[in-house]
Structures are given as C-alpha cells and as structure tokens.
Amino acid sequence: MQASAPAAEELDREIERRLAELAALIERFTAEDGMHATVVKGMSLIRASRPSEPLHTVYKPMVCLIAQGRKQVMLADEVVVYDPARYLVVTVDLPLVGQVLVASRERPYLCLALDLEPGDVGALLTEPGLPRPSAASGGEREERGLFVSRTDLPLIDAALRLIRLLETPHDIPILAPLAVREIHYRLLKGEQGARVQRIALAGSQAQRIAKAISMVKSNYTRPLRIEAIAREVHMSPSALHHQFKAVTAMSPLQYQKQLRLQEARRLMLGEVVDAATAGYRVGYESPSQFSREYSRLFGAPPSRDVARLRSMLGSRSAMG
Numbered sequence: 001m002q003a004s005a006p007a008a009e010e011l012d013r014e015i016e017r018r019l020a021e022l023a024a025l026i027e028r029f030t031a032e033d034g035m036h037a038t039v040v041k042g043m044s045l046i047r048a049s050r051p052s053e054p055l056h057t058v059y060k061p062m063v064c065l066i067a068q069g070r071k072q073v074m075l076a077d078e079v080v081v082y083d084p085a086r087y088l089v090v091t092v093d094l095p096l097v098g099q100v101l102v103a104s105r106e107r108p109y110l111c112l113a114l115d116l117e118p119g120d121v122g123a124l125l126t127e128p129g130l131p132r133p134s135a136a137s138g139g140e141r142e143e144r145g146l147f148v149s150r151t152d153l154p155l156i157d158a159a160l161r162l163i164r165l166l167e168t169p170h171d172i173p174i175l176a177p178l179a180v181r182e183i184h185y186r187l188l189k190g191e192q193g194a195r196v197q198r199i200a201l202a203g204s205q206a207q208r209i210a211k212a213i214s215m216v217k218s219n220y221t222r223p224l225r226i227e228a229i230a231r232e233v234h235m236s237p238s239a240l241h242h243q244f245k246a247v248t249a250m251s252p253l254q255y256q257k258q259l260r261l262q263e264a265r266r267l268m269l270g271e272v273v274d275a276a277t278a279g280y281r282v283g284y285e286s287p288s289q290f291s292r293e294y295s296r297l298f299g300a301p302p303s304r305d306v307a308r309l310r311s312m313l314g315s316r317s318a319m320g
Contacts, residue, residue, distance in 0.1 A: 011153065018156045019084050023067035025163045026110040033108075039169060040162060040176050042115035049108045052100040053312065056262050056298070058217075059096050061116040061199055063187060064088040065151065065159050069109030070102035075146060076249035082148045087155070089116070089187065091199050092145035092210050092247060093217055095258035112159055114183060118210075121184050122200030130188055145247045149191045158182040208233040209247050212240060216252055220259040221283035224252060260284065261297050268306045275302035 030036050030047040037044050048069070059073070070083040074097040081101070082088040090096075103109035124130065162179035165172050187196045198206035212233045216224070229252070230240045244252050264278040273281070279290030279302075291301055298305045 015151070015153055015156065018153065018160060019067050019151075022065075022112065022156060022160055022163065023110045025160070025166075026067055026112060027108065029163070029166055030110070035113075038166060040165060040172055040180075042117070042180070043162065044113045045163075046111040046113060047108050048100045048103045049105045050100075050103055052098075052103075054097045054099045056095065056097050056258075056265070058259065058262065059090045059094050059098075059146075061092060061118070062090050062113050063116060063183065064090075064111055064113045065155070067110045067112065068107055069100060069111070071098060071100050071109065071111070073098045073146070075144065076254075078144075078249055080146060080148055085151055086148040087151050088146065088148050089192070089196065090146045091116070091195060091206070093213050094145050094248060095255065095262060096146075112163060114159075114162075114180065116184070116187075116196075116199055118200040118207075120180065121188070121196065124181065124184055124188060125197060125200060127185075130185075130193075143195060143246065144249065147192055147195060152186075152190070155183065155186040155190070158186055205243060206247070208235055209240075209243050212244060212252070213248070213255070216256050217259060220256050220263070221281070223283075224256050226252060257293060258297070261294055264290070264294065264302070265298065265306070268302060269309055278302070 026045050026047065029038070030045050033048050035044050035046045054074070064071075064082065065087045066082060066084050068084065070081065072079055072081045073088070074080075075094060080088065083102075100109045158179060162176065162183065165176055165179065184196075187193065190196070198204055199210075201207055212229050212235075215229050215232065226237050226240065230237045233240065235243070241251060244255070248255055250258070260282040264275075264282045264284075267273050267278040267281060268275065275291065275294075276287045279287055279294075284290040294302050294305070300308065
C-alpha cells in the first residue's frame with residue numbers, strides 16, 4: 001500500500017496537468033461564453049464565465065468532459081453533478097435542466113462535448129479486448145439514460161488528441177475519426193462500459209426504448225398514441241411505459257409535455273409569438289392548460305417568464 005501511494009499521487013498530478021492543458025485549449029478556441037460548434041464533426045466546446053441560471057434543453061447521446069468548473073443536470077427530480085473528476089454520458093435523448101455551478105472570469109467553466117453516434121459505438125463492439133455485448137433479453141432491466149463516471153488519464157489524452165486537431169485543420173479528415181474512435185473505446189473500457197454498449201446494441205431493450213423516445217420526439221405536437229408506439233417497438237404498452245420511465249425518469253406523456261413546453265418557450269423567446277400561439281403550435285388546444293403546465297415547469301406564467309429571460313439576456317449583452 002505504501003509503495004503505491006507515491007505512484008497514485010504522481011498519477012493525480014499528471015491528470016491535473018493534462019486537464020490544465022485541456023482547459024487552456026478550450027479557452028483558446030472559445031473567445032466568448034456559450035456553446036461553440038467546431039469543424040470536428042460532433043464536437044462542441046462550452047465556456048461560461050459565471051454560474052448560470054437553470055437551462056431547459058434536450059440533450060442527445062453525448063459525453064461531456066469538464067476541464068474546469070462544475071455543472072449539474074436535473075432529470076425530473078434527480079440531480080447529477082459532474083466536474084473534472086467525473087464525466088457525464090447521456091445515452092438517449094433526454095429533456096434535462098442544466099446549470100453551471102462553478103465558474104468565474106478568472107477560471108471559467110470549460111467543457112468538451114462529443115456526440116455519441118450508435119453506429120460509431122457499435123463498430124467497436126466486435127473488436128478484441130472489449131467485453132462481449134450481453135445478449136438482448138426481454139427481461140433485461142433498464143437503467144437511467146445518463147450517468148457519471150470517473151475521469152481517467154487515457155480518456156483525457158484521447159480528448160487532447162482530438163481538440164489539438166483544431167490547430168491543424170488539414171489533419172482533421174484523417175485523424176479526427178481515429179481520435180473519436182479512441183474516445184469511444186475508452187468509454188467502453190471504463191467503469192460503466194456496459195451502459196455505453198447499449199447505445200448501439202440492435203434489438204436490445206435499450207434500442208427499443210431509444211426508438212420509442214425518437215417517435216415521441218418526432219411527433220410531440222400530436223396526440224400521444226402509446227399503443228401504436230408499443231406495436232412499432234415490439235413491446236406491450238405496460239412494458240413500454242415501465243421501461244420508458246426507467247430510462248428517462250418520466251412517463252411518455254410527461255416526456256412529451258417537457259418537449260412541448262421547451263419548444264413553446266423557445267418560440268416565445270426567439271420568434272416573439274404570444275403564449276396562445278406558442279401553445280397551439282406545440283400541440284395544446286387549451287390556453288389555460290398550457291399556462292398551468294408552463295408555470296408548473298418554469299415557475300412562472302409564460303409572459304412573465306419570457307419577460308424575465310429577455311431582461312436577463314439584455315443585461316448580459318449590455319455587460320459584454
């Protein structure tokens with residue numbers, strides 16, 4: 001035990017050094033706060049110079065690796081916190097509430113986010129050195145569609161190789177797929193690799209739930225037809241309801257409601273439509289029901305909430 005302590009301390013110091021390098025690169029390629037798409041397909045860089053308000057948005061399958069700062073996401077009533085020591089993986093489309101907890105102008109929140117494509121993850125599952133995928137089973141128990149896991153040195157190194165390519169754009173077409181593949185490999189070899197596997201296992205319970213989520217998401221303005229979705233994904237309505245909630249922490253109807261209300265908020269804020277019009281466009285027939293459910297999710301009626309957001313955005317813009 002004593003002999004391994006210095007080695008463990010040196011490993012921790014090396015992880016800190018690599019995270020500092022990752023933070024410096026993210027800061028270099030993000031001139032201002034916000035989410036910045038990059039020329040590397042699927043990779044975004046996020047920067048925030050102050051703690052944020054809770055932000056409702058739909059996360060797609062991705063890995064989020066924080067180099068500096070701390071953030072939390074809420075799924076229904078569950079809170080997940082991640083930081084440089086713990087990365088976040090989202091395995092299905094989820095309506096989450098994200099909030100940057102630790103950030104300042106001197107030490108901004110800095111994060112690298114990479115989309116996880118089922119086909120790319122699946123291409124690795126037959127490679128030697130990885131645990132064999134577990135056979136799909138109708139009785140398999142599903143887990144939440146997001147988790148945090150311990151950040152290790154090989155994963156940080158793979159992320160560094162990917163972000164360094166922004167310095168040599170001509171290398172991106174050849175080398176970026178290799179770096180992305182290594183990140184997928186490191187996730188699959190990590191503590192919760194079995195959960196990453198489920199992103200890509202065709203015919204698995206996880207894939208059926210992912211398909212059901214996609215169907216709800218694609219048709220969120222229409223009345224929800226659980227029986228039709230259940231038939232499409234080859235599950236009974238009761239099994240679909242149970243497994244859907246196991247993955248998303250909400251029923252299909254609650255999931256649809258989150259999508260509707262988030263889109264209505266975006267419409268009112270970005271396209272300057274009134275509450276009645278926004279509610280109608282996302283599938284509500286009753287303005288009073290829309291207002292009640294909007295207030296329940298966002299904490300204020302539509303007009304007051306949007307006015308607050310506009311005021312907040314305006315003050316931040318004036319501050320630069």
